[in-house]
Amino acid sequence: MSCSLNKTVLSAVLPPFLLTQFVLGALGNGLSLWIFCFHLKPWKSSTVLLFNLAMTDFLLILVLPFRASYFLSQLQWNFGSSFCNICLFMLAMNRSGSTLFLMAIALDRYMHVVHPHHPVNFVSPSKAMCGASVLWLLAVSMSAQVFTLNHTNSTYCQSLSLPDTELTWHKFSFAFFFYIPLLVILYCTVSITLHLRRRRFAQEAKTKHALRLLIVVVVVFVICFLPSNITQIVMWYRINKAAKNKVCADLFTVFNFTISLTYLNSVLDPVVYRSAAPAPGLGHSGEP
Template sequence: MRVKDTRGPMEQQEQGTKGHVGPAEFIFGFLGNGLALWIFCFHIKPWKSSTVLLFNLAMADFLLNVALPLRASYYIAGINWMFGNALCNICLFMLALNRSGSAFFLMAIAADRYMRVVHPHHRINSLSVSKALLGALGLWLLAISMTAHVLTLKSSNSTYCESFMSDTLPQNDMTWHKFAFLFSFYMPLCVILYCTVHIIIHLRGRQLAQHAKIKKALFFISVVVLVFTVCFLPSNITQLLIWIKKNSVAKKDSATICSALEDLTTTFYITICLTYLNSALDPVVYYFSSPVFKNICRKALHLSQTDAVESTEKKTRETGSHSLSQL
């Protein structure tokens, strides 16, 4: 059921400003992920299975930046969509695909890191690039299968482009949409937290946690978890509160419903912008995840080079640290 929009033009404009997608998110996301894809494609050779996962994460973020200009114009216009229902659905699909794809690939990266550190002799760690590509294709198919229904959403108001406030036929489309929205965050979050906690326990058990390199790696893992949580958790919690509030006032009149949801809706627009920010932050994650990527990036930007990649002897002694730095 779509909540009727009873706000006046000034209130709609204010709402749009609060949900505004800043140009910095688009610029840094587009340039950062474009540079990352360029480095992955033309400068990192040979690829490893971890490289495949990083490349696909960058692809998921790059797809978001294709849709951001349209989304930004929608917010700037005061929640007023001017490009028709078909393009609205495509835009919403791109946003949903990025959200699911980014979460799934971050989950896969965490699982890959966990296996290399906690179970270094498992045969999955010697996975070939071709098999890693098949695994990435499977994650894309999973993400698409969970978001493809967005392309069929229909809104009774052609100027409104919101996936959670649309009239849908059949009605169970929204049930699946809600499930996909929650599943694509909470399942990856559980896997990422499980992998991170067990990596820390494993390294502390081997008394490696005091080593300077290990400290940096553990700090990096914590940053990855923090970025994932900050970018995705607020919008998920807010959306859950909206659903709970909507169900509690479902039998009341439209004016009462709108009044009850006004603050939560404003909060949701703000928190969803944190989700968009994820695509601008991921290139920073790539930069600090590997000395190889960092040196290539600095060379491409004509900056002074950092220390070269560690020697083979050092890498052998610091296997735990090296594995962690692969993100």
């Protein structure tokens, strides 16, 4: 059985949605990178994490016009198989890189609030950049399998085809880069919340500032990445139970919508940068 898609609906809704993300993401992240590079000195370890998150978003928005063209042409890819894999790699790398750096930002705030005297809070920007490089390496290495995709139809450019009920490396990494960072972010948020209740009033402002940032990270994380992971689980279950063409088509159509939500993080992440700005009474970057 092959899986058809509601191409008419996708071509009507996704192109304007993706192009809107492209424009807003280019403006927001372009401005953020400009501020990071030319107006935010000196850098701290938290600045390094925010800069790298902005870089992952900027790399993503470069390929959004091509994805918009793909859906506008009713799933006809007109840019060649090699460039298809490059675009799919950029999308997968952004998804994994964004979740990793959002997790790292949450851990950074957790350590500064809950363990303020830990040596990791005093690492230099150069050492923080080395840590960021490790996260980049992890994101790149776990997304590189996209280049092994062999598109039998040169006009088809998807990293997932249905019905496909086997647990592949792509599906594993898709789930891994959501659930592990989500658990870490939630742990950091709960820990800072509990810590806030035990702090003296004079110290509450710093902790509340860190907590606000964590709440923003959680909201961005859930809005952008939760729907596609829920849809992925439903697809595995429903198609294994009843491999009917109508079920398959509806689920895969919904999955394409929810995947497009993951690109929305490139638009919402500047809210994270703004939340990380120093609050009154706090030092540069808002670190306690």
